[in-house]
Amino acid sequence: MGIQLNTEFYNLIGQSEGILQVFDLVERAADSDSTVILSGESGTGKELIARALHHNSRRQSKGFVPVNCGAIPSELLESELFGHEKGAFTGAMQARIGRMELADNGTLFLDEIGDMPLTLQVKLLRVLAEGEIDRVGGNKPIKINVRFITATHCNLEEAIAAGKFREDLFYRLNVIPIVIPPLRERKSDIPLLVSHYLKHFNTLKxxxxxxxxxxxxxxxxxxxxxxxxxxLANFMERMVVLSTDPLLTPRDLPDKVMSNVPKETWEPLVQAETNETPAEYIRKTRGHAHYIGMPEEGINLKQMVEEFEKELIIEALEKTNGVKNQAATLLGLNRTTLVEKLKKMKIHRP
Ligand SMILES: Nc1ncnc2c1ncn2[C@@H]1O[C@H](COP(=O)(O)OP(=O)(O)OP(=O)(O)O)[C@@H](O)[C@H]1O
Ligand SMILES: [Mg+2]
Incomplete structure (x- = not known):
């Protein structure tokens, strides 16, 4: 894959144009000490890339300290980041080192930077400009040497326009932007990831x-x-755990996948592979879905009911060799009602 990264612990997988561009930026930026800002949708690998940057820099033997700015209540975030002196506030019985100091000579990963309150943004700006921090309640600045990597899933330019993010801070952070494309824009990575997680969960489980x-x-x-x-990793785990067959087939795919991929895409594939009519396939699959009960992510009732209806209609047509009069009788419908439904459901020939 032409990437000379130290990825032993950070098995970065991908071969698509989009991810290779990311790998290339990682390779060039890793050891530069420059501030990197990672953006990408949830689950695209922002933290993994941040770790890869750290582990390919000369700071690798020092700490990589992650802080999720969105997960820590804003009133606690300041002392979490900057630390505090004894007696700085009620309950501060002892002095405590903050994550900035913990990351000294290493890398601080500020995740969800867009959630950082404006008051702290000012303080962060000062750290970036002067390389000094003030502990809460402290009166002498402390020098630190930290490499900053930040990440966001929201659009910071929009946050600036909405007055929620400081523009001057944005320019300080936005030295090397790395945008991680969503998986649907790098489809050629999917087979690689699937086989990686298949191996991984086979071993683990x-x-x-x-x-x-x-x-x-x-x-x-x-x-x-x-x-x-x-x-993708979660689905692979679920499939590996639940499958009783050595080969994963569409029947093993989560309902969420099957109900969100257009039927026109998968019906012919399933038919070619399983030699089953759509009705037989749906019937068996539904039995399976019944068996595992209501899936964690819930269902789409309207869609499920429509599928059930479609299944029965196709079954009736199969039983009657496509004679609509007879199929309508089996279903207790008027012929015209059946014909309307066939049109609406785009059922042509069973
Ligand atoms: N290129 C990749 N190769 C292999 N695994 C990956 C890759 N990218 C991400 N992963 C895996 O996907 C999962 C999600 O990655 P990560 O936590 O880095 O995403 P994130 O962008 O930080 O997500 P969030 O926005 O939800 O915090 C992790 O288990 C990670 O190891
Ligand atoms: Mg993350």
Whole structure:
């Protein structure tokens, strides 16, 4: 893959144009000590890339200190970052070192920087400009030598326009921007990631799934992946754990995937691979879905009911060799109602 990164611990996977550009930037920026700002949707690998930057820099033997600015209540964030002196506020029985000092000579990873309150943004600006921090309640500045990496899933330029983010801070942070594209824009990485996680979870869970069928892979490549690589990893874990067959097929794919990939994409694939009619396929799959109960991520009732309806209509047509009069009788419908439904559901010939 032409990337000379030290990725032993940070198995960065990808071969798409989009991710190779990211790897290239990582390689060039890692040891520069310059401030990097990572942006990308949830689960695209921002933290992994931040760690790769640190581990490919000469700071690698020092600390990599992550702070999620969105997860720490804003009233606590200042002392978390800057530390405090004894008696700085009620309850401060002892002096405490903050994460900035912990990251001295190493890397501080400020995740969800867009959530940092404006008051702290001013203080961060000062650290970046002067390389000094003030502990809460302290009266002498402390010199620190920290490399800053920040990440955001929101658009900071919009936050600036809305008055929620300081423009001057943005320019300080935005020295080397790295944008990680969402997985749906780098489809050629999907098969690599699937086989990586298949191996990974086989080992972890003591299973021996041998592979995934072409149809199932094609469906995964057509899914939109709103949760990106984290979502893919979760689905792979679920499939490896639940599958009783050595080969993963569309039947093993989560409902969420099947119901969000257009039917026109997968119906012909399934039929070619399983030799089952859509009705048989849906019937067996539904039995399976029944067996595992209501999936964690819930269902789309309207869609499920429509699918059930479609399944019964296709079954009736199959039973009657496509004779609509007879199929309508089996379904207790008027012929015209059935014909309307067929048109609406785009059922042509079973
Ligand atoms: N290129 C990649 N190769 C292999 N694994 C990856 C890659 N990118 C991300 N991952 C894995 O995907 C998961 C999510 O990555 P990470 O936590 O870095 O994403 P994130 O962008 O920080 O997400 P969030 O915005 O939700 O915090 C992790 O388990 C990570 O190891
Ligand atoms: Mg993250």
């Amino acid at each position: 003591g299973k021996s799934i041998t592979g995934i069928s072409d149809a199932a892979m094609e469906i995964l490549c057509n899914y939109q992946w709103p949760g990106n690589i984290r979502e």
